[in-house]
Amino acid sequence: MASLTRAAGLLRRLDGTSSERRRGVELVTFRLRQMVDELESAASERDELALARVVAPALLARLSAHGAELAREQVRWRPARQGLRWASSDRPSGGPGRAWFRVRFEDLTTHLGPQGLVAARAETRELELEVDTATSPWRLWQVLEVDRP
Secondary structure (H helix, E strand, O other), X not given: OHHHHOHHHHHHHOOOOOHHHHHHHHHHHHHHHHHHHHHXXXXXXXXXXXXXXXXXXXXXHHHHHHHHHHHHOOOEEEOOEEEEEEEEOOOOOOOOOEEEEEEEEEEOOEEEEOXXXXXXXXXXXXXXXXXXXOOOOOEEEEEEEOOOO
16 A cells, blocks of 8 residues: 555656556556546446545535536536546645646546537546545545646
């Protein structure tokens, strides 16, 4: 568990060709995919118990409020992304076991409501995620949109 906690810092220091670094990259990629997949599944099913496993309480409250607003408007949110690339971030963590990652993906989210199906523009988005790497699955603490130039 301690090795996961220091993953971002270790990856920056290790030689890019080392097997240790490759294993670290694979592990971080696997954990981020797992967290995002669980988040998408829980959000699309409106399963707050499952969301609570992968989202910190303050963020869970915002997601729940957004879900309730969509439910009142009879809209079903289907989050979706294509691909998932990440890099370490230089942001300081907000607590022990937490690390920041910059994640890049193509947003394919759809909303199904009374007016029909509305799809997000297929655009590439970048987010900075603060993740608790000491839990399994990893838990999302903060999300910041990366400003595009």
